[in-house]
Amino acid sequence: MTLDAETVKKIARLARLKIDDQAIAGYSKNLTNILQLVEQMNAVSTDQVEPMAHPLDASQRLREDRVTEVNQREQFQSVAPQVQDGLYLVPKVIE
Amino acid sequence: MPLHHKTLAELAQGLRDKHFSSVELTQHYLNRIAQWDKTLNSYVTVTPERALQQARQADALRVKNTAGPLCGVPLAQKDIFCTHGVKTSCGSKMLDNFIAPYTATVVEKCQEAGLVMLGKLNMDEFAMGSSNETSFYGPVKNPWDLTRVPGGSSGGSAAGVAARLTPAATGTDTGGSIRQPAALCNLTGLKPTYGRVSRWGMIAFASSLDQAGPITQTAQDAALLLNIMAGFDSKDSTSLDSPVPDYTTTLKDTLQGLRIGLPKEFFATGLDDGVARVIDEAITQYKKLGASVVEISLPTSQLSVPAYYVIAPAECSSNLSRFDGVRFGYRCANPADLLDLYQRSRGEGFGAEVKRRIMIGTYALSAGYYDAYYLKAQKVRRLISGDFKRAFENVDVIMGPTSPTTAFKLGERSEDPITMYLCDIYTIAVNLAGLPGMSIPAGFSQGLPVGLQIIGNYFTEAKLLNVAHRYQQVTDWHKRIPPGFE
Amino acid sequence: MQWESVIGLEIHTQLATKSKIFSGAATAFGAEPNTQACAVDLGLPGVLPVLNKQAVRMAIKFGLAVGAQVAPRSVFARKNYFYPDLPKGYQISQYELPVVAQGKMEIELDDGSTKVIGITRAHLEEDAGKSLHEDFHDMTGIDLNRAGTPLLEIVSEPDMRSAKEAVAYMKKIHSLVRYLEICDGNMQEGSFRCDANVSVRPVGHAKLGTRTELKNINSFRFVERAINVEITRQIDLLENGGRVVQETRLYDATKNETRAMRSKEEAMDYRYFPDPDLLPLVINTQDIEAARQSLPELPAAKKRRFMREFELKDYDAALLTADRDVANYFETVVRLAGEPKLAANWIISELSGRLNKEDKLIQQCPISAELLAGMLQRLAKGAITGKMAKDIFDAMWNGEGDADTIITKRGLKPTDSAAVEKIIDHLIAQNPAQVEQYRAGKDKVLGFFVGQVMKASQGKADPAQVNSLLLEKLKK
Known part of the structure; x- marks a missing residue:
């Protein structure tokens, strides 16, 4: 599979990454090479194989329904780029 | 013997015997960092005041005789572990302004044990790299040859310990990021079984592969540090709820009858001759210690790099979506609208390798490609895991080289991602299966360190440490310090 | 042409847990912005989710109550998209393997008959935060208190054929979750929300028309209106040679119309995959039995x-x-x-x-x-x-x-009045001759009755009231 410039732009947009126009060709080449490396997987048949999402064959542990967290807004928002009246601010969202 | 030639165990003994105080020891390392780190660039942040404060507390505990075994011993943390009140950058411009508002479990456990944190160590950006060249803070140099890379992603950890700018360090390993830099810097590095060490507060790269572990001078030190790092954490759903043994008690067990498997795939083309020779000698040494050797096959391990470069990017593409310039981290100047805020904050905040991996992962998960890439990789992962399962029916440990080559030149591979990815050809399968793996110093090739990789079955860290320790009792590779840094 | 509308509902019920689905932050409504958003809810680097036991129990109860299968093994997946109220850039949800599958709900129709609506699935997921568009110059404020609140999303089959049926089904689900005490059902506070998938097709056709999704219609009344408006819009469109575009639309209650959502214009590719931070949710028969015992x-x-x-x-x-x-x-x-x-x-x-x-x-x-x-x-x-x-x-x-x-x-003085009425009724029954006389025009007879009532009530009755009551009763 070759990742052409159009596809690179599409993926970059989906991933919300601004890529400069002059860098597109470089990404296209590198990503194509990586995909070719990845496609070596096709050498092995996996028809009857169960996908493995996790290294350990365990099940989810559950926590009790208890409130354990206290308000730390001031601390958390001290690292925020822009806040006002306790809210995080972003450029206007139009629904 | 200068203080910085001592291992963790020796430093702990010295503190117990009151040969020196934690403050003296900490100051000694802070001086070394001030003297040498301009050359190496192994630290992103040095925290002298905090360190000396912790050292004073440790000395007070020593006086009261309430100190734990490693209390007052200095240590440095990979900058991937959130540390309350300290910049936690993950090697990225994205987090250059991020003062963590909470503390990772690993860091907390070290603090509770009285370890003194010297600072935060450099690393590949978001742990994506095998040379430490993708760091926003610039490459780290290998103390064995300043024109070469220390390996990655825990490159700062390895270079820092190798140059004795800290007696030990923490690292994380997603595809070899503890073992490969340990190998390239003549150190002992241990990646525990997935789930053994809590991931809480450790900035995620690929959640189903990431695991933290120690980078130390000796296996004994690794055992001491793992005793502190390992254990169940209710804040991590993937943390394993089983007791942690004292890893130091079994270090001296005999290796008589140990069955070592040598996967033929680890000794095939691509392996540097000099590295192969060193590994052969190490295996010979193990035979002398009473072990037997059998050739095994891990046929699907050949596909571990391809499978990894789907799974790790897929997980990272999602894990790194939270870096959006809204609640923390880098935000671009004057965003025109919401889309611009996202695209430029992420485009400017992430480096090229991170962006490449996010895009590969995004592509592999996108509509129409999921089955061919992501699902296929998960199936290959199952096969790789099955290979190990079969192998461990007949052997106790698996050995081979950690890295196909010794440390390469800075800039030599940074332009070509594929050659960089192939650095981890022997380490990646271990992460995919979730097994524990180690690298220990095994000798030198043309003046550069070579690491021997030891892979164990699930939760056999004690066995790995035992196997490594017995070897270190009869060899002295691990005692070598890079010239100029003695 | 005769048209038939086809409607399926996705109902989001906020589960009435004390803490969030993956964190220990409180879920209470109405707190100051971002005071109930902990490190996990904010998606800080390095945080990890741990699943709330109570949320799972509530999902099981719902599954049992609608006669569904409770999955012995279900999987949490990440739904990836960027939006400011979604802190991690993905929502933890369930995709291929939901916790509840294949249930049903009977609704009563106007003609007294009943109809079974299929429930495709119900899955656990986390709620998003809220965007506040007012009060900030050209900016939107983000409150993440709601982020991480447990939701059970209940997805119906496209079994409804009118807005009325949709409302009847929605009311039934509303009633059920409140019976089960798994959701407070408060629609004003957003505890019970509904998206509707609406399409139309010519009567008799088997193939479904292109559907639109109506977002967040948060009262029974609006659901009915929004669906009807959308049905009319689609039919008008088709009858005038147009095509229905598959899209997400918002109902505007003041204008009583639906319009395409700007923020959803881009075709979504959610890139679902199993969340590697969470392991498969395993529910054994004991868990199910315990839930069954606790059903009201x-x-x-x-x-x-x-x-x-x-x-x-x-x-x-x-x-x-x-x-x-x-x-x-x-x-x-x-x-x-x-x-x-x-x-x-x-x-x-x-x-x-x-x-x-x-x-x-x-x-x-x-x-x-x-x-x-x-x-x-x-x-x-x-x-x-x-x-x-x-x-x-x-x-x-x-x-x-x-x-x-x-x-x-x-x-x-209702007590007196009632007693007086009784007395009057009695007198009327006892004195048919006098009643006849009065009705024939002898007004004086009224005095006789007043006297009798006052006597019987031992003078306690209010004469004015007695008069007016008598006039009323004797008239008949």
């Missing part, structure tokens, strides 16, 4: 019991048991006042009518069960007339106190 009496069973125990008609019993709180209200009234049929009539007609008119839930009813019971007791004893009961009901609704207080305050 469900609407259908309660209805049967009401018919048996209180001798109510099918229709009345259905109305009274549709809402758990209404049923409880009814049972409280009956416990205090007896008279189940009288209580049923009053609750179904007067009380429900008034609640509907003022768009209130029974929990918001100004007349408590105790108050109504007090009034009905007097009515049943014949101590007040039906007309007076209605006046007292109005007064109680306006917060004027209990029946006795209102009687005193208004000087209704």
Whole structure:
């Protein structure tokens, strides 16, 4: 599979990454090479194989329904780029 | 013997015997960092005041005789572990302004044990790299040859310990990021079984592969540090709820009858001759210690790099979506609208390798490609895991080289991602299966360190440490310090 | 052409847990912005989710109540998209393997018949935060208190054929989750929200038309209106040679129209994959049995019991048991006042009518069960007339106190009046000749009756009242 410039732009947009126009060709080449490396997987048949999402064959542990967290807004928002009246601010969202 | 030639165990003994105080020891390392780190660039942040404060507390505990075994011993943390009140950058411009508002479990456990944190160590950006060249803070140099890379992603950890700018360090390993830099810097590095060490507060790269572990001078030190790092954490759903043994008690067990498997795939083309020779000698040494050797096959391990470069990017593409310039981290100047805020904050905040991996992962998960890439990789992962399962029916440990080559030149591979990815050809399968793996110093090739990789079955860290320790009792590779840094 | 509409609903119920689905932050409504958003909810680097046991229990209860399969193994997946109220850039949800699959819900139609609506699945997921668009110059404010609140998303089959059916189904689900006490059902606070998938097709066609998704329609009334408006729009479009575009639309209640959502214009590619931070959710038979034991009496069973125990008609019993709180209200009234049929009539007609008119839930009813019971007791004893009961009901609704207080305050003297009526009725029955004379025009006979009433009441009756009552009764 070759990742052409159009596809690179599409993926970059989906991933919300601004890529400069002059860098597109470089990404296209590198990503194509990586995909070719990845496609070596096709050498092995996996028809009857169960996908493995996790290294350990365990099940989810559950926590009790208890409130354990206290308000730390001031601390958390001290690292925020822009806040006002306790809210995080972003450029206007139009629904 | 200068203080910085001592291992963790020796430093702990010295503190117990009151040969020196934690403050003296900490100051000694802070001086070394001030003297040498301009050359190496192994630290992103040095925290002298905090360190000396912790050292004073440790000395007070020593006086009261309430100190734990490693209390007052200095240590440095990979900058991937959130540390309350300290910049936690993950090697990225994205987090250059991020003062963590909470503390990772690993860091907390070290603090509770009285370890003194010297600072935060450099690393590949978001742990994506095998040379430490993708760091926003610039490459780290290998103390064995300043024109070469220390390996990655825990490159700062390895270079820092190798140059004795800290007696030990923490690292994380997603595809070899503890073992490969340990190998390239003549150190002992241990990646525990997935789930053994809590991931809480450790900035995620690929959640189903990431695991933290120690980078130390000796296996004994690794055992001491793992005793502190390992254990169940209710804040991590993937943390394993089983007791942690004292890893130091079994270090001296005999290796008589140990069955070592040598996967033929680890000794095939691509392996540097000099590295192969060193590994052969190490295996010979193990035979002398009473072990037997059998050739095994891990046929699907050949596909571990391809499978990894789907799974790790897929997980990272999602894990790194939270870096959006809204609640923390880098935000671009004057965003025109919401889309611009996202695209430029992420485009400017992430480096090229991170962006490449996010895009590969995004592509592999996108509509129409999921089955061919992501699902296929998960199936290959199952096969790789099955290979190990079969192998461990007949052997106790698996050995081979950690890295196909010794440390390469800075800039030599940074332009070509594929050659960089192939650095981890022997380490990646271990992460995919979730097994524990180690690298220990095994000798030198043309003046550069070579690491021997030891892979164990699930939760056999004690066995790995035992196997490594017995070897270190009869060899002295691990005692070598890079010239100029003695 | 004759058109048929096809409707499926996705109902988001906020589960009534104390803490969030993956963190220990509180879920309480109405807190100061971002004071209930902890490190996990904010998606800080390095944080990890741990699943809330209570949320799982609630999902199991729902599954059992709709006769569904509770999956022995279900998987949490990440739904990836960027939006400011979604802190991690992905929502933890369930995709391929949901916790509940293949249930059903019976609804009653206007003609008295019933219809079964299929429930495709119900899955656990986390809620997003809120965007606030006012008060900031060209900026949007983000409050993440709601982020991480547990949701059970209940997805129906496209089995409904009219907005009325959709509302009936939605009401049934609303009733059920409140019976199960897994959701407070508060639609104003967003605890119970609904998206509708709407399409139309020519009657008789099997193939479904292109559907649109109507987002976040948050009252029963709006659901009906929004769906009807959308059906009309689609039919107009098709009859004028246009095409329906698959898109997400927002209902504007003030203009009573739907419009395409700007923020959803881009075709979404959610890139679902299993969340590597969470392991498969395994539910064993003991868990399911424990949940089954904890199930309350469900609407259908309660209805049967009401018919048996209180001798109510099918229709009345259905109305009274549709809402758990209404049923409880009814049972409280009956416990205090007896008279189940009288209580049923009053609750179904007067009380429900008034609640509907003022768009209130029974929990918001100004007349408590105790108050109504007090009034009905007097009515049943014949101590007040039906007309007076209605006046007292109005007064109680306006917060004027209990029946006795209102009687005193208004000087209704209802006790006397009722007694007087009884006396008059008796006299009329005893003195048919005098009644005949009066009706024939002999007005003086009225004096005879007044005297008799005053005598019988031992002078306690109010002469003016006696006069007017007599005039009324003798006229007939």
